[in-house]
Each structure stands twice: as structure tokens, then as C-alpha cells.
Amino acid sequence: MAKNLTTREEDYSKWYNELVLKADLAEMSGVRGCMVIKPYGFAIWEKMQAELDRMFKETGHQNAYFPLFIPKSYFSREASHVDGFAKECAVVTHYRLKTDESGKEIVVDPEAKLEEELIVRPTSETIIWDTYRKWIQSYRDLPILVNQWANVVRWEMRTRLFLRTTEFLWQEGHTAHATEDEAIAEAEQMMNIYAEFVENYMAVPVIKGLKTESERFAGALETYCIEALMQDGKALQAGTSHFLGQNFAKAFDVKFADKDGGLDYVWATSWGVSTRLMGALVMTHSDDNGLVLPPNLAPDQVVIVPIYRNEEQFAAVSEIANNLMKELKAKGIRVKFDNRDTHKPGWKFNEYELKGVPVRVGIGPKDVEKGTVEIARRDTLEKEFVANEQVVSKIESLMQEIQENLYKRAFKFRQENTTEVETYDEFKEVLDGKGGFVLAHWDGTAATEERIKNETKATIRCIPLDDNVEAGSCMVTGDPSPRKVLFARAY
């Protein structure tokens, strides 16, 4: 298994980077901090998009598209938003280049300076609420349930493939409602949809909760989130959904006439997940042999590799492979027969292991004789010989089994790496030891939160939305705490 992959034990961060490159998911481009998403990585992202898009549409959302550029002044309108987003961003100042006097270089044309600079969107609340003002007059125009799939740019100093890049792809939902309750219900619904997607498709268990005030989205009254735990014991925020109150409606003067003829500001939500999910997928399931993909998102769920020494053997093996492929396709299973003669079976085995294909089927001359094939599952690396007539049903049930096994394994890992502590010493000990999620009492103040962050690098990932609400006292100050909250060091 010469994959030359650093092991997780040796250096988790290096393992991750190498894996993303070697599995052909993505690579850094010639543009600082911007990645190229390669076809194999993009095929996984497309599967994610397709499922999320279906879930959004089933809950009444429609897609639309808003401009890439936002005039600088828009950001100043919502006071807290400007601090959160208008700082580290790409600024367009000119709209023309010209050839310089030497005739050899192209330079920015100073004549073509924009009167007002344009910001490449880091998020689209401002431009969208500027548009909604034109769309909303009456309660009849509400709710507006719109989503957009888009690229956004946040100028990051330290970047990592998928996890933190200057440009990334995401979806951002932006909804407008007549009532506060309806907006809150929408924000909660979208958190639940994200959780359902991440758990059922990505096989990544998540904890739903609320962000503390200091971790909230700039301009939100409440930020709902889902938090996942990676194999190195660090947390990753997998999605957020914001209840924005009337902040953006007020900033952009969006009012509606209610049924009784009164005028009120519109209530808002926004919610998003990004290509960061690709990082979560890789870091949750993959191992020292490479990527491990859940069947629900694998571009190829099954790959068939022929083993042969001559044309005759190849013909016999191919016949079985082609039949099997046809039957699997009829069951809706995504299967590929890799009959390239440019690569050896060993190379192919290695390749598909690295790329995380859930099930590999090997067929050689001996199998032809015996009427069997060899089936290897990627999650457990187990192999077994299966009689031809049982292969299809075996693979069908493996699709579900592997999907479930990955979820269970990740869930078990999270259980084992979630620790409840009572004291600040215990807290620090756990963080520096096994890591993972740590549940502890906190007094609810930003000051204590800040102190913990400075002293331990752990942040409050969320105030979980579960029933575990036993009161106690803050591990740092001893002040009363209504419930334990979820801490971790995070990506």
C-alpha cells in the first residue's frame, strides 16, 4: 500500500493536506488563497448540492442570483455587519487596463477609477435587502424564500484547502417574513435541514445549538449552528442559520403593509453551508489509506477492476463485469468498470482505496472458474468472495451498511471524545489531553468566554439545544449557570 501518505498519528494536518491533493479533490491555484476544485472533488460537491437543493425546494425555497459586487457604502448601513464583513475583502477600484507606453506591459488605467469602490461579496445580506425593498410592499409579497448558490470572497491570511480559502463556494438563503415567530421558525427549520443532510448524507453526527453573542453572525439576533467533531479532536462548524430580526429591513428600509393596513419592518433570516463541508467529510471518515466516502455522496459507489493476463481472460472477466454493471445500474447504483489497459490491477486497487470508493469488486480468471467475485469494502477494508448470483443483493445491502457504519463509527468517536467537566483544571486537562468536545458550566458573560478562549484556545461551539439542562456554577467564576455549554478548539 505505497501511498506515501503521512499517517494521522504522525501529523494530522499534513495527512489532511496530502489526502486532499492525492485523492484529486482540490489543489491551491496560482492565485493566493484560491483553490482549484478538481473534477473528482467537484463531483462530490455536486452530490451535496443536489441533495441540499432538493431539500430547500421541498421546503418551498426558490433559487435566484444576486450581483457579485457590492458597493462599499452598502456595508456601512448595518452597523455590526460592517465590522464583521467589510474588512478583509477584495476591493475593485478600477474597470480598465491598458497597454503602457513601452507597448509591452499591461497596467491599470488610472482614468478608469470607480467613483465608489466595489466589494467582492463576502456574504450578500446587504445587496439582497437592497433588492427586497423593491420586491416587498404588502403582506401578500411575503414570505420570500430565496436561496442562491454562489462564490464568495473573504481575504484570509492563512488558508487551507476547503477549510479556509479566500474564495469559496456556498449557498446562502435569505428569507423575508411578516412575523418574528415565522422568521425564527424558518431559522430553526434550516438548522434542522442542515443537520439532516450532514447526518444522513455525509454520515457526520452533529450537535445543534445556539451561538453565544460573541460568536454570532454580524447583524444576527440569534445564530443557530451545527457542530461536528473531527478525528483530531477539533470541532468544525458545519452550518449556520441566522435569525436577523429587523436589522437588515431597518438598514435598507424594507417595510410592508400588514392585513390591517399598518406598516412594519420585515423580519429576516439567512443561512449557509459551504465547500467547507468537503473538509468535514474528509476529516471525519478518512484513514491512513486515503479517502473514505459515504455511499450517499460517492461519485462512484462501486468500481469493478478486472484481473487478467491475456485477451481471453479479459474477455471472460469483462462479460461478467458488464453484466454486473448493468444489473447494478438498474438498481440505481453508480458503478464504474475500469477496463483501462494502461494501468495494472494493483495500481487500480490502490487508486480506488485512495479515492474512497465504498465498494471494490475484483474479478479474475479464478473467479470466472468458481463463479465468484471478490468484494472489498472501503470502510472496514474487509474482503470476501461472493457467488455471482448473490453479488447484486450483497452490494445493495452494503450501500446501506457502509453508510450506517460510517455514521455509527463517527458517533461512537464523538461520544468517546465528549467529556463533561466540573472544574477549570479538569477542563484544561481534557483539552490538552484527549481533546474533543468538553461540556462545562459557564456564567453566560462575554468576559469569561473571552478569558477561557485566551487561556485555552477553546471557544464555546454552541449552547446545545438538547434537554440536558441541569443548572450549576461556572467552572471559572463560580457564578450560576443554567446549563453546561459545548466547548472545543475548533477549525
Add this chain to the structure above:
Amino acid sequence: MAKNLTTREEDYSKWYNELVLKADLAEMSGVRGCMVIKPYGFAIWEKMQAELDRMFKETGHQNAYFPLFIPKSYFSREASHVDGFAKECAVVTHYRLKTDESGKEIVVDPEAKLEEELIVRPTSETIIWDTYRKWIQSYRDLPILVNQWANVVRWEMRTRLFLRTTEFLWQEGHTAHATEDEAIAEAEQMMNIYAEFVENYMAVPVIKGLKTESERFAGALETYCIEALMQDGKALQAGTSHFLGQNFAKAFDVKFADKDGGLDYVWATSWGVSTRLMGALVMTHSDDNGLVLPPNLAPDQVVIVPIYRNEEQFAAVSEIANNLMKELKAKGIRVKFDNRDTHKPGWKFNEYELKGVPVRVGIGPKDVEKGTVEIARRDTLEKEFVANEQVVSKIESLMQEIQENLYKRAFKFRQENTTEVETYDEFKEVLDGKGGFVLAHWDGTAATEERIKNETKATIRCIPLDDNVEAGSCMVTGDPSPRKVLFARAY
């Protein structure tokens, strides 16, 4: 029918703008030249995307994603490309804003100036070929058949919704091949796929051909195109596919080892269609009552409008409507039952006519009595009563009929508005009279082409790839011409 829509006769350009706005397809945003694609317009674009994406994948292409930003220096590498694309473009010069001394304004931070300016991609050949250098070593790595769906920016001075906007959405295919023949075959294949899509889904007939040298894509050796004719007699380029030779491989030093161990530059193509197709769709079929959509691309193919005066009637009508909806959905037809009580039937009839829904079904108390419904088709505006038991099959066949009728109507229009001329006087007379496509002999020189353009505003749309290759002499210079070429004034 008080739609307050300017008629095509009165002012075609105004009619188009009003229609795009009133049918909720798109609107201009607060950002100069950038549009907002509204949910209804975007739903049509999504249908287009889905079909094209399927066609691309069926021919072996995969999607990927490349950076939004391109370093300025990349454009200088391919000599003709820089003139074509690096001029009117959005230039990112800074990566940070800051609050000014007053603490009230946000301004560009002069400290955060980029060493090299970044261009927001107007097209991605340069950044992609810079990437392909890393992907291609040997003939085994070829062909690369990659497409990306992306936003691009070209700084346009005069903009029109969908037809010419600063930012637009498109797909751009970029392929790499071991041989010249293979690359040419790919470029031709993609032109054919575009033609198939535009004719079969958009119901817009096109003429396939080659661009003249002066109309070619900057950096291409050959540009294949499909040209459509709008109702006002102006041409619209609906898609282009470029054979790029080895120009980009040379500019970015992309070589491969062939089977015999020799090193050669890689052969390239690129091809794209954009949201401009939305403009072509609107301008080909729509009428003075609003949008007319081909069933293959209509977000709603059928809408059912209930007519009633009381709850009892509504219940009876709804039962029939719900059954019909279920049956139509089972046939794969996209149907909507508009049972909103906030709008009157007359308003709804008007609305769906404006929005181009192919078939409208009206059901009222009299229909309930008689066991009929009223069916109205949008293309011909014909109405008829149909017995309940025949409704489903009637609608099913209407889907095909309307699709075909729209194509035939557009084809007939094009035939009637394509004129062959022999003299330059005739040529000018036709252009200033009925307009449309004009076939005429041309001597093949850029000078004559330029003169015709300056004198008549008509350009050579393409050298058609058909069998009509009778030689003659140029209408302007009298010099020999191997065949007539296609002229028009164009969007």
C-alpha cells in the same frame, strides 16, 4: 388584457425590457450593469443548465471549479488574448477596508495594496491552462474534458438585461487533447450539442457556421458558432466553440510525452453559452401579451386556475383540480394549482399569460356540472373545452405540439427573413427594409468586411457550414467568393 406592455411594433427594445421586468425574469441591481436574476427567471436558467449539463456529461465531460481571480500577468502571456479580454474588466487592487479617522466612513486601506492586481475573470483560459500544466505530463493524462459553471465579468458600457451585462453566468468548457484532429472534432461536437440544445429545448432554430478571422475569439484558430434570428430581424450569437490550436499550451508551457516518448504541446478547445440565451428565448417566441415559453423549459408547464363564488364551489372545483394535478404529475408534467384566495381568476389568467405558462386550465362551477375543463394554450391563445376523461391525454399531446409549433413558427419566420442578394445595393435595401439574415458573396478580406460593417452596421455572422457552396463574386469588390456568407445586424 391590461398588461400595459409596449407592443413589439411600437418599440421592440422597450417591449423586451418591460417584458423581462414584468414577467419577473430579472431586473437591474444597485450595482452598475449587474442584474438580479429573479426566482422565475432563474428557474428557467436552471432548466437550461440541467439539460446542458446532462448533455456535457453524456459526452464524457466533468465539472470542476477554477478561481474567480486571475493575476494580471497571466493575460499578457497569450498575445492576442490580452487585447481581446484584459481591457474592460474589473480590477482588484486592494484586500482590506478600514474605518477612517472620523470613525464613520469605511475607506480602502492604502496599506493593503496587492503587489500584482487581480482581474475578475472575463473568461478562464489563462488560469485553467496555468493549472493544466500541473495535470498533464503524458498522453495518459489526455484528453481532459472539463467544464465549469461560473460567473464572469466584462465591464460593459451599455448594458441590457440578459443580453449584455457586466456580470453574467455561463458555462465554459476547456479541453486538452493529444492531437489536432481530436481537438477540432471536440470543438465541432460542442457546436453540435449547443445547436441540439437550442433547437430542441429552446425551440430556436440556429445556423451553424464559422466566424471570420476578425470575429474570432481572441486566441482561437477557429471559432464555431450558432446564430439565431430574433423577431426584430436582428441576429443573436447563441453559443461559440473555439479550436485554440496550441496557443494556450505554448503560452503556459503545457507539453505532454506521447506514446513514442516525444514531447509536444497540447491541443485545446474552449466553448461556452451564457445567460444571454435567456434573451434569445424571450425575443424568439414572446408576443405582445407577454412571455411564451417552450414546454421543455417552462418551470410550470400547466397551471390550473379555479373559478368559484363560494366555499362549496371551491371544494367541488378543487377536487377535480387535485385529481388532475396528481394524474399530470404521474405523467412527469410540471403542474401548479393556483388556489390562492388573495387573487381573482382574471388576475391569474393575466399573470400566467404574462409569464408564458404553456397551458392554462380553468375550472368553474359550470365545468363541474358538465364534466369539462377549459384549456388555453399560450402559443396560439386558443381555448377549448375538454371532457374530464380526455384532459390528461390532451395536455400530454399539447406539450409536444406546443414545443413543435414554437420551433416551426420561429423557423418559418427565419426562412421568410433570410434573403439572398447579389448586389451591394440590394444588400443595403434589405437591411434597411425587412432586415433579417442576408446571404451575400464576400471576397474573404477583412478590409471588405470592415467596410461593410462601417457602412451598414451589418457583420458577418458566420460562414455557414451547409452544402450551399455556389461560387460567385463579392458584392462589394467583385472579387471571387467561394460561397455566400451570412450577414446581419446583430445584438
